[in-house]
Amino acid sequence: MGRKHIKPGKVRLTEVAALAGVSPITVSRFFRNPDTVSPGRRLRIESAAKDLGYVPNLAARALASQRTEVIGVLIPSLTNNVFSDVLRGIYDAFEGSRYSIQLANTRYSVLQEERLLRLFLMQKPAGMIVTGVDQTAEGRAIVQAADCPVVQIMELGPDPIDMMIGFSHVDACFAAISHLLAQGCRRIGFLGARMDPRVQRRLQGYQNAMKIAGLFDPRLIVTTAVPTSTTMGGSLFSDLMLRAPDVDAVFCANDDLALGVLFECQRRHIAVPEQIAIVGFNDMEFMASAVPSLTSVRTNRYEMGLRAATMIMDEIEGRPVTERVVDLGFQVMERQSSQQRHAVAPAADRVSGTKW
Amino acid sequence: MGRKHIKPGKVRLTEVAALAGVSPITVSRFFRNPDTVSPGRRLRIESAAKDLGYVPNLAARALASQRTEVIGVLIPSLTNNVFSDVLRGIYDAFEGSRYSIQLANTRYSVLQEERLLRLFLMQKPAGMIVTGVDQTAEGRAIVQAADCPVVQIMELGPDPIDMMIGFSHVDACFAAISHLLAQGCRRIGFLGARMDPRVQRRLQGYQNAMKIAGLFDPRLIVTTAVPTSTTMGGSLFSDLMLRAPDVDAVFCANDDLALGVLFECQRRHIAVPEQIAIVGFNDMEFMASAVPSLTSVRTNRYEMGLRAATMIMDEIEGRPVTERVVDLGFQVMERQSSQQRHAVAPAADRVSGTKW
DNA sequence: AGCGATATTGACAGCGCTATCACGTGGTTG
DNA sequence: CAACCACGTGATAGCGCTGTCAATATCGCT
Numbered sequence: 001m002g003r004k005h006i007k008p009g010k011v012r013l014t015e016v017a018a019l020a021g022v023s024p025i026t027v028s029r030f031f032r033n034p035d036t037v038s039p040g041r042r043l044r045i046e047s048a049a050k051d052l053g054y055v056p057n058l059a060a061r062a063l064a065s066q067r068t069e070v071i072g073v074l075i076p077s078l079t080n081n082v083f084s085d086v087l088r089g090i091y092d093a094f095e096g097s098r099y100s101i102q103l104a105n106t107r108y109s110v111l112q113e114e115r116l117l118r119l120f121l122m123q124k125p126a127g128m129i130v131t132g133v134d135q136t137a138e139g140r141a142i143v144q145a146a147d148c149p150v151v152q153i154m155e156l157g158p159d160p161i162d163m164m165i166g167f168s169h170v171d172a173c174f175a176a177i178s179h180l181l182a183q184g185c186r187r188i189g190f191l192g193a194r195m196d197p198r199v200q201r202r203l204q205g206y207q208n209a210m211k212i213a214g215l216f217d218p219r220l221i222v223t224t225a226v227p228t229s230t231t232m233g234g235s236l237f238s239d240l241m242l243r244a245p246d247v248d249a250v251f252c253a254n255d256d257l258a259l260g261v262l263f264e265c266q267r268r269h270i271a272v273p274e275q276i277a278i279v280g281f282n283d284m285e286f287m288a289s290a291v292p293s294l295t296s297v298r299t300n301r302y303e304m305g306l307r308a309a310t311m312i313m314d315e316i317e318g319r320p321v322t323e324r325v326v327d328l329g330f331q332v333m334e335r336q337s338s339q340q341r342h343a344v345a346p347a348a349d350r351v352s353g354t355k356w
Numbered sequence: 357m358g359r360k361h362i363k364p365g366k367v368r369l370t371e372v373a374a375l376a377g378v379s380p381i382t383v384s385r386f387f388r389n390p391d392t393v394s395p396g397r398r399l400r401i402e403s404a405a406k407d408l409g410y411v412p413n414l415a416a417r418a419l420a421s422q423r424t425e426v427i428g429v430l431i432p433s434l435t436n437n438v439f440s441d442v443l444r445g446i447y448d449a450f451e452g453s454r455y456s457i458q459l460a461n462t463r464y465s466v467l468q469e470e471r472l473l474r475l476f477l478m479q480k481p482a483g484m485i486v487t488g489v490d491q492t493a494e495g496r497a498i499v500q501a502a503d504c505p506v507v508q509i510m511e512l513g514p515d516p517i518d519m520m521i522g523f524s525h526v527d528a529c530f531a532a533i534s535h536l537l538a539q540g541c542r543r544i545g546f547l548g549a550r551m552d553p554r555v556q557r558r559l560q561g562y563q564n565a566m567k568i569a570g571l572f573d574p575r576l577i578v579t580t581a582v583p584t585s586t587t588m589g590g591s592l593f594s595d596l597m598l599r600a601p602d603v604d605a606v607f608c609a610n611d612d613l614a615l616g617v618l619f620e621c622q623r624r625h626i627a628v629p630e631q632i633a634i635v636g637f638n639d640m641e642f643m644a645s646a647v648p649s650l651t652s653v654r655t656n657r658y659e660m661g662l663r664a665a666t667m668i669m670d671e672i673e674g675r676p677v678t679e680r681v682v683d684l685g686f687q688v689m690e691r692q693s694s695q696q697r698h699a700v701a702p703a704a705d706r707v708s709g710t711k712w
Numbered sequence: 713a714g715c716g717a718t719a720t721t722g723a724c725a726g727c728g729c730t731a732t733c734a735c736g737t738g739g740t741t742g
Numbered sequence: 743c744a745a746c747c748a749c750g751t752g753a754t755a756g757c758g759c760t761g762t763c764a765a766t767a768t769c770g771c772t
Contacts (some may be wrong), residue, residue: 012758023722028760038720058478059424060758062415063727078444081437088434091461100475103459105447119456122414230642259642266647286586286615291622368728379752384730394750416728419757 011052020048072120072128076108089305117142127312133157149315151308165326172330173205183340185249189220191236192253193228233260249277255284278337292336300328367408376404428476428484432464445661473498483668489513505671507664521682528686529561539696541605545576547592548609549584555609589616605633611640634693648692656684
């Protein structure tokens, strides 16, 4: 036998329908698309629902309609505040819409990512946002099986799963190094932490630029698998000073590292930028107000999240998305910390890069 | 008439059961509690499920069982990295469990919070984590209607909804100001941004301490409704310097502000801590590596998230939660930026506070 | 008035899973 | 040896909602 007694206080569509004097299906329609119900009934249903304190049952809705309004979002880290900006954009875009977000973090592990994708699949999501382009073949297969709009964010690459929005980390770093070279720096160090795929690509951009300039020297590269932090910036810089005491500039793959380098320079009484120039990556808010203000590569993270979400919604709701791969570009925010040797400080930020 | 043809590729419990030669209900049992199925069938079901690529339908499960494994989490902001630490704790605790997290941000609005709670209710969550103690009466009612374990985090207060974990912001700030007073500071400024309930309580702690010391002066308080940022720290400090040029210490309700004050001091060639002492709040990672290292009030955010999640799980799974209101305390991390006048720098951090 | 076109409404069946109870088996007990 | 229990398994009947299509009401037009 099946269930027995229905809990007395329970309010279903049926109860609302009974009170409003209409059929359940009409109440259902009212909640999904009020315009298709005649004004008279509309009012009756509305007040009946309010009186009874009706709350729709999402599970029943999902089961009957064979779809959900859940958007799965997969990011590598909650700690790295790069992603909090992206997330903010995503949440802002879905704000007020009927979609809800299911967020999970992969901890920079493709196996975790695979597991989480499988988990998302059980929800039959309406859309998915995933970070980067380095999914496993299995991971791609799972995403494809979900049969919903998918946006890959943070990077660009060949062969998108569906849609894509990001920028070239290789180019962005190349531009930053080019800026330092233009400022007269020759012994430019590279500091990187965590070394996830995006940092790896920044390293690639660094190597390209240095090799083209004929200035490449592996001793100038100091990296660690440990996550980025200000303290780590200080230690990586200390390592660099041991390996290459003649370094005249430091590119940091993250702004936290750059801040740590600045502090370490203050501790060692190294003048910035006179003795050592500093460039960071991401252009976090504090970079502009540091003393000296710190040069960084601005990436449009909030917009990335916002547009990724918008692309998903457009796709779901049948509005054709023509630009399926979006390059958001970047800007090198040139500040005091990378001032040309013996030059005067600029009155305001100078900018170079793409898309501005 | 109802639906017509079943999609051919669709794999349901029934298909797995047919292939394994058992009844659907046995397959259902296998997925929920493998131990209750005999080893022979267990293997057959397992391989059948794998062969067919079976993916359980969560909506059907939720509808039939009348419950979900969704934990609703409500935080005020995604940008404020205070919450990313809490979140990390929450995600870590639920990692590998069968629960999934539904995260939403209220943007510091109780009306938003109410709307989101209503939304959560539709999901019939298994548990809820909400921020702070300032829910509206309506909001509390909604949470109670969800009839599931609830933990309020970040603060302590009378009359918890269900469970509670946090610390006293009043006491924490009081301790920080007491520290400054002990260091010989007399004209201690208060800088606050956003002015959410928790910052308001820190302000209260500041006022209590200053009044007891007979040093209270409203001109020393500078606040703004704008969100916290490093740049904002600089401007608030500039305002303070205009209002009270004789200020000898600054308490910042957030670490970002403290960093901004440090930079502004560097810009104005004000010696820290000799001319002005600086104390922040939250003890973000960068505080310890700044030059001079910045005193701050450490709050146990990661642990808060972790334990809140654990309390929820314990409650759901019938393990009695005896400590239903947990005070996590705080620590004043005494660093160079609040060194006693004309004293030598300490070799390492000194700590004062509760629970350490 | 009569016609088809359009807007509203309802009946029915079923989405994929699980709660509940019933039943069989084999072992233990008095 | 009947009575009992624990265990594994299955049959049945929904969980609360919506897709589908048919039925009815309403309207504009010739």
